[in-house]
Amino acid sequence: MPQLDSGGGGAGGGDDLGAPDELLAFQDEGEEQDDKSRDSAAGPERDLAELKSSLVNESEGAAGGAGVPGAGAGARGEAEVGAEALGREHASQRLFPDKLPESLEDGLKAPECASGMYKDTVYSAFNLLMHYPPPSGAGQHPQPQPPLHNKASQPAHSVPQLSPLYEHFSSPHPTPAPADISQKQVHRPLQTPDLSGFYSLTSGSMGQLPHTVSWFTHPSLMLGSGVPGHPAAIPHPAIVPPSGKQELQPYDRSLKTQAESKAEKEAKKPTIKKPLNAFMLYMKEMRAKVIAECTLKESAAINQILGRRWHALSREEQAKYYELARKERQLHMQLYPGWSARDNYGKKKRRSREKHQESNTGGKRNAFGTYPEKAAAPAQFLPMTVL
DNA sequence: TATCCTTTGAAGGTG
DNA sequence: CACCTTCAAAGGATA
Known part of the structure; x- marks a missing residue:
């Protein structure tokens, strides 16, 4: 597939939206676990890596037989593993108190959820999930097969309303x-001709994705370009009322803000959200599955599971999401040429920003205090050129 | 009611 | 350039 942005142009001028970090992530993926547990340098860094791998292995490596070699959870005492998993300072203390919340207890009933985050225990079946070979057939989307005995076939507790863009490859x-x-x-004509090229997914793994795409084709999405609103207009998922409640239409709000000043009206302009990155797209798709399989509802816990699953994906699988995310960014840039991520800076009030800085001594990344994409070795896989 | 938690990735800011 | 910070989703938990 040629570079999707080969046309150069792009409203924002940032033509190549292929994020360099993607490449790192690809490299990181797959080899990560072994490298981290075996090859990584000794010392504190190794501890971090081991901690990270332990979190993965706790759920992946403890399976009967096919455990991941190296420092798996199997070699650890319960207390040790628990201490590591819980060694996330205050965050963990809140999320994983001494007594597990009922939801988590329930979640433990499902093997997928029996991760070491909560309990270092025998949840061997969980490893089966984590080691499902990625679907070799193109077009298979990256979802581990649910265990036969669990509730995967049941409806999710809450099926998130994914935007068609996200769903189109679900x-x-x-x-x-x-x-x-x-x-x-359904057969919504592409109304942005200059974007059509982005979605002519005809080759590579992305070519297997459904070709009808996305919120931007909806008439309501033309609001930015002056097209009259459609009566049944659906807001762009990236456009959210300032309240943050997507369900709340700005039109409704205006009814009761009749006397408000212009400044307030200005402030009430819908917020253009950041485009979702690859992992966010992945989470959007897989969240419902995890919820169904694990009977978990806490997003923090779910996201941890998804984070491990993400690393367990093959590079091809991840490439789908990276590609989709790249299209998202490209599309976002075209829809909102002047938009910058900076526009939303400070709109989320942080309660304890100092606390974060204290506890992490620089960088509030993951529990390992690392920047995964930056800690990764040079990329060996160039998805953008391949796709 | 607002923010936190938790994850990864993208992007902006800073030294 | 390297590092740090913020935000994107999501929903229960918490202040």
């Missing part, structure tokens, strides 16, 4: 989705 047999989802993406 599982053909996902948890029951609202009927309107399919309606949204």
Whole structure:
């Protein structure tokens, strides 16, 4: 596939949206676990790596037999592993108190959820999930097969309303989705001709993705370009009322803000959200599955599971999401040429920003205090050129 | 009610 | 350039 932005142009001028970090992530993926547990240098860094790998291995490596070699959870005492997993300062203390919340206890019933985050225990079946070979067939989307005995076949507790862009490459047999989802993406003509090239997914893994794409084709999305709003307009998922509640239409709000000043009206302009990155897209798709499999509802816990699953994905699988995320960014840039991520800076009030800095001594990244994409070795895989 | 938690990635800011 | 910070989603937990 040629470079999607070969046309150069792009409204923002940032033509090549292929994020260099993607490459690192690809390299990181796959080899990460072994490298981290075996080859990484000794010393504090190794401890961090070991801690990280332990978190992965706790759920992956403890399976009967096919455990990941190296420092797996199997070699650790419960207390040790628990201490490591819980060694996330205050965060863990809140999330994983002495007594597990009921939701987590329930979650432990499902092997997928029996990660070492909560308990270092025998949850061997979970490893089966983590070691499912990635679907070799193109077009298979990256979802581990649910265990036969669990509730994967049941509807998710809450099926997030994914934007068609996210859904368009989702599982053909996902948890029951609202009927309107399919309606949204039914033969909607592409109204942004200059974007059509981005979605002519004809080669590579992305070519297997459904070709009808996305929120930007919806008439309502033309609001930015002056096209009259469609009566049944659906807000762009990236456009959110300042309240943060997507369900709240700015039109409704205006009814009761009749006397508000212009400044307030100005402040109430919908917020243009950041485009989702690859992992966010992955989470969007897989969250419902994890919820169904684990009977978990806490997003923090779910995200941890998804984070491990993300690393367990093959590079091809991840490439789908990186590619999709790149299109997202490209599209976002075209829809909102002047938009910058900086626009949303400071809009989220942080309660304890100092606390973060204290506890992490620089960088509030993950529990390992590392920047995964930057800690990774040079890339060996160039998805953008391949795709 | 607002923010936190938790994850990875992207992007902006800073030295 | 390297490092740090913020935000993107999400929903239960918490202040």
